[in-house]
Amino acid sequence: MLRTLLFLTCLLAGAANAAPLVHAAPALGDFALATRAGAARIVYSSSDAAVVGHAARDLAADIERVTGQRPALGSAAEGAPAVLVGTLGTSAVADALAASGKVDVAKLRGAWESFVIATVEHPLPGVPRALAIIGSDPRGTAYGVYELSQAIGVSPWYWWADVAPAHKDALYVAAGTRRFGPPSVKYRGIFINDEDWGLQQWAARTLEPGHGGIGPKTYEKMFELLLRLKANTLWPAMHPGTPPFNSFPENARLANEYAIVMGSSHAEPMLRNNVGEWKDDPHAYNYQTNRDGVLKYWEDRVAANGRYENIYTIGMRGIHDSAMQGPKSDSERARLLENIFDDQRALLAKYVNRHPEQVPQVFVPYKEVLGQYRNGLKVPDDVTVMWTDDNFGYLRNFTTPAERARAGGFGVYYHLSYLGAPLSYIWLSTTPPALVWEEMTRAYDTGAQRIWIANVGDLKPAEIDTEFFLRLAWDVKQWNAQDLPRFLVEWAAREFGPEHAHEIAAIMDDYHRLNFDRRPEHLQWWLPKQPPRRSTLGDEEASKRLQAFRQLRERVEALQAKIAERSQDAWFELVAYPVTASALANERFFEGERGNQAAALAADARLDKLTAWYNDGLAGGKWRHIMSQEPADRQWPSLRLSKWTMPSYPPRAETPPAPRLVIEAAQFDCQRAGAAASWEVIPGLGHGEQGAVALAPASSMPVSAAHIAVDAARLDYHVKLPFVGDLPLEVHLIPTHGDGATLRLAVAIDDGAPQVLTLPVNDGRPDWAQGVLDNERVVKMSLSIHTVGEHTISVYGTDPGVVIDRIVLDGAAVRVASRGSR
Structure with a gap:
């Protein structure tokens, strides 16, 4: 433990010594973003993309969150120092700065999602000084604006995890030019999935009951979060009971405004949510027997959404993550899939681009489809093939040297949450960032660089893993194996301040390590439909595990009093709840196994109370219905652990463990x-x-x-x-x-x-x-x-x-x- 703390302390010191973009005291040449006298005006063009306006307005709100000063917004600098925000080619201000040579944009032209942040002297007639944020494209511009927001102290999770920034009287942007991008992975995003017990319930009963669940209010907040995390792609929620994304036309319109690229999961070709949108007999979702009906179903969606920026999943599986109906053998399935590819690409040529090879498309060989791909299934060369993990974080396939010349390249669909066999994990997020790093860097180094999508379940409480995955996709080289722990240190310093960052990082490191031994959702040693049986841990091993969790919980409780009042909600969401809940789940299970009924029932009651606070008391009730202990109900019983009860089998007769x-x-x-x-x-x-x-x-x-x-x-x-x-x-x-x-x-x-x-x-x-x-x-x-x-x-x-x-x-x-x- 001491070695870990010393290492993390050194990492924190190294991070602190890196030249910051923004600081609270001025130095020669710095740009005064905000002082007690006021904030610099933010200037952007109405001719720029809508996402630029969203980002500029968010920046104004962020500056006010930090300083109390609200910047004015407009399309003209009006002779005073200003923040000039614009995209090359669509912003007159950005083009003027580029033409005059005031800002070097040579590396921006033609680049993907790149930007510069630069202080500029006399940028425009009558304007003495400016801070220029110029993007190569609209998303690049937006990323630049949100980069500044994070630099002034606003977490990307300010809304989704209630991270309140520390107050600062003044903000000065360091003199000079800083360049960012292009990203390591072209398309980077998340998949909201298995949302029945959290996000859907919260949206339907708390945030937007008028929409019956996840709708425009939820997605707008999600789009903003993705931009703050430098992501650009979303696969929307799709479980039964959740309103399909396209059931509200404003969802696609908002995605377009926020420049978010919409896609759909491996089981939802052509942007179609089959569990919510296929209204015919389920047996009719069969391309072999009902080609015209299925093709028309796909055509309607492409015709409606083809004007937006999308990534089209091609191919076909069953309605809800099941095998394709119709063919009886892999060779028959492969032949039918190849015909389906042709028909789907003809729709893209008709409604999106007459050159379908220029339309982003992915094929996801998930589960049984991977065997078909390995056996010679022919996927068009311009289509991106997305490898998948085994649903538990371990990739099933990597690109071979012979495949790397593929024009469409490769990507990864990765699970940070999963509803499925042998046991689901959809409650707490416990995948170690180090595992994500090991698997995803290997995927990247072997050629999977076109698209990365993470299944993040309900999003909460997967904030840490979600951010790590997306930051890795933005810059895959920002961490190497030796300094990998730097992520948690920097994360903790940003969310809670540098004073306790090393201890918070150490707590979360131990949290991931202990739960790597056995996830909280896997605290039973029998599978569904099997009779209950004891764990494989002996009494000594169980005692050591309980002691480790107890000490971890005590560290959280001791540190809580030292966390600033403004950060208490974020502390509970990001640290206290996941750590304490996993500790209590282990205490309940192992004390129950040992026959300590009072201790087990007390842990169970405390866990119920802790979860009730998340739902009812936290942040004034903002997150009511978001958090459910696993299992929350009896849905999908063949994939989930049993509800905990005191075990009926007698305590184990212990034998000394073999040394x-x-x-x-x-x-x-x-x-x-x-x-x-x-x-x-x-x-x-x-x-x-x-x-x-x-x-x-x-x-x-x-x-x-x-x-x-x-x-x-x-x-x-x-x-x-x-x-x-x-x-x-x-x-x-x-x-x-x-x-x-x-x-x-x-x-x-x-x-x-x-x-x-x-x-x-x-x-x-x-x-x-x-x-x-x-x-x-x-x-x-x-x-x-x-x-x-x-x-x-x-x-x-x-x-x-x-x-x-x-x-x-x-x-x-x-x-x-x-x-x-x-």
Whole structure:
């Protein structure tokens, strides 16, 4: 813990030393954005895109939130210092600054979603000074405005998480020019999904009951959030009971105003919400038997929405995330899909662009469709193929070198929330940012750079993961493995101030690590329709887990009194509720297993009270009906854990656990780089405190069995063994998919010949299911020991994508050296 705190403190100091864009005291050449005397006028052109006006008005409101001074807005500077906001080609002011050379826009022309923020002397006749925010396109301009908002202290989550900015009497923008963009990933966004128990209930009963659920009020706030997070794409909510996005025409109009690119999920081709919009017999949603009816259904939507900026999902699955009806074999499905592609692209040519290859399209080989793609399904070359994860954060497929020339490129559809087998996780957001980083950077490095979409469930309480995913998509190189913890430090400093940022970051790091052992939604060790059974944790393991959660909860409670009053609502939403709720869920479950009825029932009652406060007391009732403990009801019972009750089985008769030596993979004594890759520690990933270890670069090629000893990257662990004979050894892996079929590495002792270990992924099978619930897969072997004493166990990285968490040896083994040089 001390090492973590020291590391985070150093990161915070480094962040603080970076030159800020905005500060409270003036320096030579700085631009006075706001002082006690007033705020600079914000100037933008009515001829610019609507999103620029939205951003400019939001900036005025943000400056007032921070300083109490409300800037005037207009289309003329009127001779005073001003903030000049505009898009090249559509703003006369931006074009004038570019033509005069006052602002260097050479790198902006033709760029995607890029912008500059620059202080300018005498920008226009009669205007002594200005701050120019110029975008290469309307979204770039808007991103520039919101970049300034964040720099003055306004969180992107000011509304969605009630993050109140600290008051400042004055705001000065540092002199000079700063350039941003283009983004790493062209299209970046989120998918609102499985919203039945949170966002839909809150919208229908609190925010906009007149619309019966998620509608224009909700989406307008969501569009603004996406822009503040430099995102540009939305797949809208689509579950039964939620109003379809296009049931309110103003939704698409608002998306256009905010320059948000609308798309739809893998199961909703051509912007159609099938569960809410297909009114015919469900069996008629069959292209094989009802081509004309289905095609007309798609055509109506493309005709209505073709004038807007969209990404069209092509292909076809069942109405609600099920397999396509009609064909009986994969070869028949593939042939029909190829015909469907042709028909859908003909609609795009008719209503959007007569050159359909210029219309953004995606094909998502999700679940059973991935097998069809792997077996030769022909997708038009200009269409973006979106890989998917296994719904638990581990990508099923990566782009091969032979595929990377594809004109449409590749993307990723990634889950931060999931309703499905083997058990859902739709309550608390517990995916470690480090896992997102490991999987998504590997996807990016191997070619998935066109579109990233994260399934964020109800959005709340997934604020941290949502922001991390989108920031990574904006600039995939802003964090490397070594400084990955910087994200949580900077996030905590922005939301709650720098004084406690290192401790808040450490709390959230421990929160993610403890819940990586077992998510709160997975606190049962049986699957639906199976009889209840005990967890695999012994009493000692359960006691350690409970103690860790209790200490984490106590740290939150101790820090709460030190958090500013204005930040108390945000503190509860972003830190106190997820940490305390997960701690109480564990206390309820494990105390119940041990037969401690009073303690278990007390934890259950406290969890109910905590959730009730979220819904009824927090922020004056703003979030009423947003938060539901899992399971909130009996819907989808085959996919969700059972409602907690005191277990009826008797307490376990404990047997002393067999002694074992557990070595965290990151605690190696030395390492040797391979011919094309080396090991790197990923802090924040895995079950231990030191992090997991993976091969870098992710795009490196596998090492053949004949060349492992010479060419593979190697980790050495020194141990002392008091016996000769066979040594049982386990390598615990993060359950990535490796090459999609196997996880492969090699182990040797004392420079002996490496033994190749191959673990089948078995995607979708019981061992995979257990792996994603445990967040680990275990491969076992035996090493032959011929002498008593000190030995070196070596682990070789043969395949990129294999991530090592722990090495476990028979308890007679001991370490003889601490982690040393690398």
